[in-house]
Amino acid sequence: MRLPLHNRRMTDAADTFFPALHPAETGLKWLHSFAALGPDFYTELAPQPLPSPYWVGRNRALARELGLEDNWLESADTLAALTGSQPLPGACPLASVYAGHQFGVWAGQLGDGRAILLGDIATPHGPQEIQLKGAGSTPYSRMGDGRAVLRSSIREFLCSEAMHGLGIATTRALCVSGSDAPVRRETLETAAVVTRTAPSFVRFGHFEHFSYRNQHTQLKTLADYVIDRFYPACRDAAQPYAALLQAVTERTAHLMAAWQSVGFCHGVMNTDNMSMLGLTIDYGPFQFLDTFDPGHICNHSDNQGRYAYNRQPNMAYWNLFCLGQALLPLIGEQDAALAALEPYKTLFPAALQTRMRAKLGLPDAQPGDQALIDETFRLLAANRVDYTIFWRRLNRFTSHSGHEPVRDLFFDGESFNAWAAQYSARISGVDAVQRAALMQSSNPKFVLRNHLGEEAIEAAKNKDFSKVDTLLTLLQAPFDEHPAHEALAGFPPDWAASIAISCSS
Ligand code: AMP
Numbered sequence: 192m193r194l195p196l197h198n199r200r201m202t203d204a205a206d207t208f209f210p211a212l213h214p215a216e217t218g219l220k221w222l223h224s225f226a227a228l229g230p231d232f233y234t235e236l237a238p239q240p241l242p243s244p245y246w247v248g249r250n251r252a253l254a255r256e257l258g259l260e261d262n263w264l265e266s267a268d269t270l271a272a273l274t275g276s277q278p279l280p281g282a283c284p285l286a287s288v289y290a291g292h293q294f295g296v297w298a299g300q301l302g303d304g305r306a307i308l309l310g311d312i313a314t315p316h317g318p319q320e321i322q323l324k325g326a327g328s329t330p331y332s333r334m335g336d337g338r339a340v341l342r343s344s345i346r347e348f349l350c351s352e353a354m355h356g357l358g359i360a361t362t363r364a365l366c367v368s369g370s371d372a373p374v375r376r377e378t379l380e381t382a383a384v385v386t387r388t389a390p391s392f393v394r395f396g397h398f399e400h401f402s403y404r405n406q407h408t409q410l411k412t413l414a415d416y417v418i419d420r421f422y423p424a425c426r427d428a429a430q431p432y433a434a435l436l437q438a439v440t441e442r443t444a445h446l447m448a449a450w451q452s453v454g455f456c457h458g459v460m461n462t463d464n465m466s467m468l469g470l471t472i473d474y475g476p477f478q479f480l481d482t483f484d485p486g487h488i489c490n491h492s493d494n495q496g497r498y499a500y501n502r503q504p505n506m507a508y509w510n511l512f513c514l515g516q517a518l519l520p521l522i523g524e525q526d527a528a529l530a531a532l533e534p535y536k537t538l539f540p541a542a543l544q545t546r547m548r549a550k551l552g553l554p555d556a557q558p559g560d561q562a563l564i565d566e567t568f569r570l571l572a573a574n575r576v577d578y579t580i581f582w583r584r585l586n587r588f589t590s591h592s593g594h595e596p597v598r599d600l601f602f603d604g605e606s607f608n609a610w611a612a613q614y615s616a617r618i619s620g621v622d623a624v625q626r627a628a629l630m631q632s633s634n635p636k637f638v639l640r641n642h643l644g645e646e647a648i649e650a651a652k653n654k655d656f657s658k659v660d661t662l663l664t665l666l667q668a669p670f671d672e673h674p675a676h677e678a679l680a681g682f683p684p685d686w687a688a689s690i691a692i693s694c695s696s
Pocket residue numbers: 301302303304305306328331332333334335336337338339459463464473475694696
């Protein structure tokens with residue numbers, strides 16, 4: 192394996208200046224799998240120091256999962272290393288190059304414009320990359336400062352853990368570190384860094400980059416890297432690269448079903464924000480639906496509504512075509528690429544139906560279930576019902592009781608009664624215990640509503656990080672009751688509707 196020179200310099204420097212941080216003592220087992228691809232794939236560079244950093248949020252549960260030492264997130268050295276003030280021994284910091292289609296238009300070369308990959312480490316859950324988001328400008332920065340603001344960093348930190356708590360594939364977040372250093376966006380804000388982890392941060396856009404530049408050797412190197420590490424079964428397929436496209440198609444279909452079922456809007460589903468592993472990645476102007484509005488656009492920069500809630504599944508499919516186009520030089524036959532994309536059309540609706548049946552407490556499929564699901568969505572939209580609260584209240588709905596709390600959410604009581612009769616009939620033959628268990632693990636009590644994030648952010652701006660901590664705890668176990676935090680499971684306040692989240696972060 193090629194270890195970049197730069198990395199050796201960094202490690203030597205660390206040994207000289209920070210002997211207490213010798214690699215053996217940090218306990219991190221670096222693998223540097225991505226760095227081994229070679230310099231066509233990235234630029235080596237160190238993170239820019241964030242002045243006088245402080246902890247904003249720490250995910251000790253994830254630290255334990257990754258097998259990090261107990262005090263790793265307590266140490267001043269870790270804080271300094273994760274904010275660029277001193278090297279993390281053994282790390283090989285780099286920014287990767289990718290490209291992408293943004294809002295349906297080819298945007299050419301992009302890349303990690305403010306994220307720096309430190310490398311991957313061996314963990315009990317396999318290799319995990321560690322990336323610092325907001326770590327300063329890189330050769331791929333786009334008219335930006337390479338920084339992330341506190342507001343968006345807290346949102347990413349909390350939401351990635353919220354998604355994980357919901358059982359939805361996602362990148363993870365280990366911590367957020369803040370600083371009083373000013374960062375200019377629409378207003379003056381302060382800088383922060385999110386330390387995030389994932390088996391890989393490779394995006395559709397990484398493939399588009401090499402494909403559009405006709406760099407087919409690198410394209411193949413990258414495809415082989417992804418197959419060998421994450422989709423080994425594709426290696427044995429008659430057409431490994433078509434099999435890769437199909438495997439990513441399948442994961443993406445499942446991811447979209449998961450998003451739709453919990454009312455998650457991503458907001459910027461550009462191909463550079465689509466994970467090759469089918470993970471939710473790059474949390475920006477995302478939102479969990481409050482009232483159920485199928486056409487809801489969470490990103491105020493999305494003027495056309497390209498990434499509206501109800502368009503997400505189609506946009507993911509569109510993005511998969513971009514990936515298919517990028518992989519075409521390796522796949523060869525256009526028909527083979529199209530065939531690899533085809534399963535999306537059946538997989539996505541089937542996966543969504545399975546998830547929605549679980550929310551309704553229906554373990555087995557019966558004819559008429561899809562019609563019931565469609566009617567449920569129609570009624571929720573017509574009555575502008577709070578999405579999360581509807582499903583949670585439905586947990587207590589039986590054929591004979593628990594109707595009122597649900598009916599109260601609808602202004603059209605007649606339509607609700609008709610629906611309730613239909614639903615009661617459907618659940619009459621379902622084992623009550625099994626149904627309750629299924630619903631309890633499918634209908635969360637807590638999601639990261641915009642206003643909850645805003646309240647935690649406002650407190651954090653005043654150096655009160657307790658709300659970030661509380662939300663992290665709740666969102667990591669969103670199906671539990673947490674009776675002390677009932678208020679955080681309630682309806683959004685009126686001001687929530689006026690929160691405007693844009694691409695700028
Ligand atoms: P996003 O829409 O956040 O996925 O970002 C799209 C592209 O813009 C990526 O290549 C980012 O790295 C880059 N970018 C986003 N924010 C900044 C920033 N503050 N400074 C430099 N580049 C950025």
